[in-house]
Structure formats: C-alpha cells, structure tokens
Amino acid sequence: MNKLASAQDLENLRQRVAEGNKAGVTLSLCCGTGCGANGSKKVFDALSAELAKRGLRNVTVKRTGCHGFCERGPILIVFPSEICYLSVTPERIPEIVSKTVENGLVVEDLVWRDGGKLFARHSEIPFYAHQKRRLLANNTVLDPTDINDYIGCGGYAALARALFSLTPQQVIEEIRKAGLRGRGGGGFPTATKWEATRSAADPVKYVVVNGDEGDPGAYMDRSLLEGNPHSVLEGLLIGAYAVGAAQGYFYIRQEYPLALENARRAIAQAEEKGLLGDNILGSPFSFRVGIHQGAGAFVSGESSALLSAIEGHVGEPRLKYVRMSESGLRGKPTTLNNVETWANVPLIVAKGADWFSSAGTAASTGTKIFSLVGKVRNTGLVEVPMGATLRQIVFDIGGGMQNGKTFKAVQTGGPSGGCIPAQHLDAKVDFDTLAGLGSMMGSGGMIVMDDDSCMVDVARYFVDFLKEESCGKCLPCREGISEMSSILNRIVKGQGKPDDLDFLEDIAVLLSEASLCGLGSSAANPVMSTLRYFRKEYEEHIFQKRCSALACKSLIAFHIAAAKCTGCGLCRKQCPVCAIGGVAKSAHRIDQALCIKCGVCLEVCPSKFGAVTKMSPASSLANLQKQ
Amino acid sequence: MTDDGASAFALVDKIINRYGGERGTLIQILLDVQKENRWLSGESLEHIAERLHVPLPRVYEIATFYKAFSLTERGRHLVTVCLGTACHVRGAPTLLDRISRKLGVKSGGTSSDGRFTLLTVNCMGCCALGPVIAIDESYFSNPSNSDFDRILGQYK
Ligand SMILES: Cc1cc2nc3c(=O)[nH]c(=O)nc-3n(C[C@H](O)[C@H](O)[C@H](O)COP(=O)(O)O)c2cc1C
C-alpha cells in the first residue's frame, strides 16, 4: 500500500474510490454484533453464493457495522434504490436477488409495514425518518474494515484541512464555536479541556478515547467503533494536533470483541497509509496510537481510573487535586474524551461550527445518539438533534409501547441517572433539562418501561449494581450504597419499615457530598428520582405489601381460577418444582408453599382459558381461596 | 516440571513477548492469558510476576479487581447471561433462573461434566435484542427452553 504523502494524494485517492463506487448495485448487509446474533453471517454466505451462481459481477456486497435497527436484523439495503429489507434469512436471498437486484422490484413482505402501508425505502421507515443521522449516516454505507471506503466518503479530509489550513488554536476555536459538549456523561465543554491541555507547560501530552461504555443498556460507542472506527480515529488525530500530543490511546472494553478488532484494523490501515506515524500527509505532525482493553469494571470508565488502568494499575479513581490537563496519563497533560465526542470532531472541522450548531439547542448543540431499548416497539440506536422531546423519541421513532401497554417511565443516564415519568414526556432531551428533572443525559441509554416495571425494583437494581461496582475506596460510598441496598432489598421483600424512606433520603445527601468520584456522588439518583415521582409505589410496598407492577416476587402470588381451568395439564407438566397438582380434566391448584413464582404456568396457560392470574399483595389470595 | 506445565508457560511466554515484556502491559497480558486458558492459575500468575519483575501481590490485586479474570478453573464453554438494564426490564432474571436450572449450577458455577460455566454480565451491547445470552462469543436473543437445549447441543 502506498503511503499518502500529501493532501493531494488523499484527494486523488478519494476521487478514485468514489468513481469506483458509482457503478452498479451495492448490497449493504449489516454485520454488527446485533445482526450477527440474528444470523447475518449465513445471509452473507447465501448472498455471495447466489450472486456467483447468477454471474452478477457488477454487484458489490458490503458488510457494514450497525444500522441502528438491530431488533429487526439482519438488515439488507439495496443501493441505489435504497430498498431496505428487515429480518432477512438465507432462504429469502434468491428471491431478493432475482426480484430486486435484477429487476428493481420490491419483495413486499420483507419491508417495513405499518397500518397496511409499505415503507420500502430506508429513509421512509418511521424509525429512520424521524432521526437526524449525522454520526451514524455512514454506518449503512461503509465497510469498516476498508480504509478506502472511509476515504471515498470524504474521510480524513477534515484532518487534512486541520493540518494544512488551520492552526491548532483555530481548531480549538472552531470546536468552541460549535459548542461541542462531552458525550460521555458530564457534558463538559470539549474546547475548554483541549485548551487546558494545550497550554500546559509539559511538552509531552496524551489524548485518549474512552470506549469503556459501562452504562448497562447503552451501546452507541460500540456501534461507532464497530461501524465507523476511522471517524473516531480521525477525531483523535485532529484533537492530538490541536492539543499538541504525539501519542494517543483507545481504551475499549473487552466485552466488545468486534469493536476491538475493527479499531485495531483501522489503526493498522491508517499506519500503512501514512495517516499515523511520522510526518502525517507530509506535514510536520507525527502521531501514534495504541489500544488498551478494559477488563470489566464500571468504575474504570471514570477518567482518572481509566488512566490508571492504561498505566497497568488497578482501575480506581484518584484524588483530583491536580487536573488531568496538567497531570494525567503518566503524570503528563492529558485529554480524555468519549468515543462519540471524538466522532463529532471531523464533522465540525469539515463542515464548520455553524453547520454543527444548526442542530440542537443553544446550550446543547449538535445531535446525540441514544440507545432506545426496553419495552418500546422499535428498539435500536437513534440519533436526534439535542432538544428533541422524549415523546418524539419514544413514540415517533420508537413507535410507542410494545404489546399495547402503557408508558410508565424512561430511565436515562444509566446508574447515575433517573426515571422520568409520563407527565414529562414533552420535556426536551438536553443536558440541562434532564438534570432539572432529577435525571441526566449520561452517555445516552434510554430504557423505556411500562406498567410491568416496578420502580422500587428498578431503584434496587441500580443500587445493587453500584454496590457491586464501587471500588470501596471511600467509606461513604461503600457503606452508604450498601445500606441503601439492604433497605431497598427489604422493601421489595415486603419487610420495609415506615421510616425507611427518610433514611434513604439522608443517605443520599451523605453520598452526594462525601464521595471521591461520580459513581458515589450520583449513586442515589436512581432512588431519589423514583422517590420523587413514584413515592406512592414505595409506600404501597412498605404499608400494604403490595407491588402494583406485579414484579416483586415476594409480594405476588399465582392463582388458578377453578372455574376457568379445564385441567389440560400444561402448567402441571411445565412447573419446574412440581408445585401444581390436579388430575386431567379437573381444575388444578398451586401449592403456594412450593411455588417459586417463576411464572411458567401463566405463560403456558392457553389464552382461550386464561385461568392463571398473578396478584399482589400475596395475602389477597387467601381471601380468594376462602370464597 | 511435566510437559504439560512447560507448554502452558510457553503460551504465557509467547503472550508476554508479544507485549515486549513491559510492566505497564500487565492487564493486557492477563486478559490474553485468560482468553486462551479461560482462567488464571496460581502458577501462571507467579510466572508472569517473575517475568515482568512485578511483585506477586500486585498481580493478584489486578487479577481480583477486574471481573474479566477468573482464578478458578472454568468449563470448556462460557454461558453468559446479560443482566443489564435493558435485558433486566425484559425478563433477564427469569431467563437466568431457567438457564441456571437447566445447567444445574448457580451463576459462577461449572456444570458437573465440565462443559459449561455460567456467568452474568451487566451489558454486552446487544441491548435491542434483550434479554440476551452468549455462549463463548456467539450471541442469542431470548432463547426459549427448546432453543436453549438445541444450542447447548452444539457445544461439546
Ligand atoms: C463511575 C464512572 C464511570 C464512567 N464511565 C464512562 C464510560 O464508560 N465512558 C465514558 O465515555 N465516560 C465515562 N465516565 C465519564 C468520564 O469520567 C469522563 O468524564 C468522560 O469520558 C469524558 O469525556 P467527554 O468529555 O467526551 O464526555 C464515567 C464516569 C464515572 C464517574
């Protein structure tokens, strides 16, 4: 591979690739982790075989990263017509090739349909139509394993612009003007961080990508690293030029093998092309990148802990008397940004600050990727302008609730965030509004919940998560979270005490004031936000031993209505602990002493009988049985 | 030392050499050894400490801090159930109970035939497909009881 020795070399390569791309049909098959789980490898094999069989040589198959609509994967888009097929199986490939590739026709039962209407084109599908995809735009067209593809889409032109037309100071100014704020959770102004690192006296500086993505339920960074790793690398290069760093690192969690693989390959290819190494594109700027794998600890995603881990130490937070911009990695000035923050940088440098801030609100500019998951109909990754409302995201893009259930809350901000109830569905999603509602933007997880989710149990879930993940360095964090956990675990078991809620509030204050890092100081948020909006649920658990979501095992009971049960025996055969007794064709009965409340009986009871019910408080069963 | 022991260290040595024997790469070395052997034996930790000139307690400190490491021997395949938020609200705890009963072990345990070790994680980035499980590096979305039996059959 020839090295690119100048900006002109890069531009020439771009033109060559772009011309090659024009000809013929391109089939873009998502091979991200989600679609991989749904079988895209087999679809790819079937597709290659079918094209070979028919001798279709001017058709290109591209294996791309995540398209966003993972739940309906594997996803196949036919370009240039943009016809988008969902849940594709290998068996359907011959039909797709003969109808669509050869004749331009649509295979109707494989495209999105809603209310009898077909949405064949990718950009028409409501899930995509209501988004503003900037960062994710190229995920549907790029082969992430081929640097030429990225260059063909204009990749690395922003780097060339920075190196040859802008001073480092001007790059920082552009980022400041764009109003870019960190996407890793805190929303800290990126330019301010860069400026501080740039002006630090030590000449050796570092730039680091935070790809630890520890928030459960969120996978934006995974999809960027898998689907468009060069965009993150280009951002990092530009940042390095701006702050004056010659060495950078990607920190990626080991739970993401494909992201690691694609980032590694991207770095190797950039080195071969001369986009990493000495005198990049013939400029005086030299830069190298290494990769570190995270080893599975939520707290290691915190900035000072992450730098410790790169140094080979235990990934625990350090005291921040000295700022990272002065003394970070190995005691040198360091800038750490989140994956998505870095991916925004080439867009800003290529298209300008004004273009960037044309999306979003005054204080939260640009777009943000969210992981829209949970009980919503269309789950996946969505990118919207900052300031879009929760309703737009959950209902217009997400298509509303699954199985006709009622929206109860959306959890944002991961373990440091909170639950936002239905009355705030019209709130704008930006850094400040979410904080005002007692939650936070976080890295972009949005877990939608319906009436089947118990808010006390959700709070307990996060507190137990944090108890497990606290590094234990600070006494208030260690003891406070542990105490909260035992209180909440008591409440969900029906052993809550009247003054428990006051006690939880006291611990929350202590945690927020006396913890070293963000894990401890925000640990009470999930509890406080659910107490703020769903206090009644806590009180029901404590005083009536009732869980209205029918989720807390200790507070529910299963019951077979004798009048409805036909004695078909399905539940008796499935019950894992043989708690159901009865003979064929006569009503069955659950032995409550044996029942482990797994719910299999309710699942298997044919809906035409509907004989099994779940109820809370468990004591209501006794009244029923007396009747 | 037996042949077995020698060849086990040969692998560890190969990994250490790949990283140039630098002390700061300790976590990366442990991750690679863990990946190859599926656990970290006391002997391999001692060997690594010696080769990198790092005190043994420091190696243990790291090996016990991170979840990726196991200091006990694991089964031939890892069955991982995601308990992340997205999977949690879609019934992951029930799925875990079911799988745990099937394998006859609790989370962290290894089936009596040494085939499977059951683990839980807090998100594997497939949240839209929740609840998700993985067997080694293959992912499966909400497997039913019969799916799960069929999938398990593919692993010896
Ligand atoms: C406990 C804890 C875990 C964190 N985990 C992550 C993470 O996984 N990814 C991330 O980008 N930032 C994480 N952060 C935030 C980082 O400390 C840091 O603020 C961020 O990476 C800075 O990047 P940004 O300015 O681009 O947002 C975490 C913070 C805390 C307190």
Ligand code: SF4
């Ligand atoms: S607040 Fe908690 S997690 Fe953070 S440093 Fe202190 S003990 Fe560790």
Ligand code: FES
């Ligand atoms: S992995 Fe295919 S759409 Fe997300």
Ligand code: FES
């Ligand atoms: S929450 Fe289970 S994969 Fe993310």
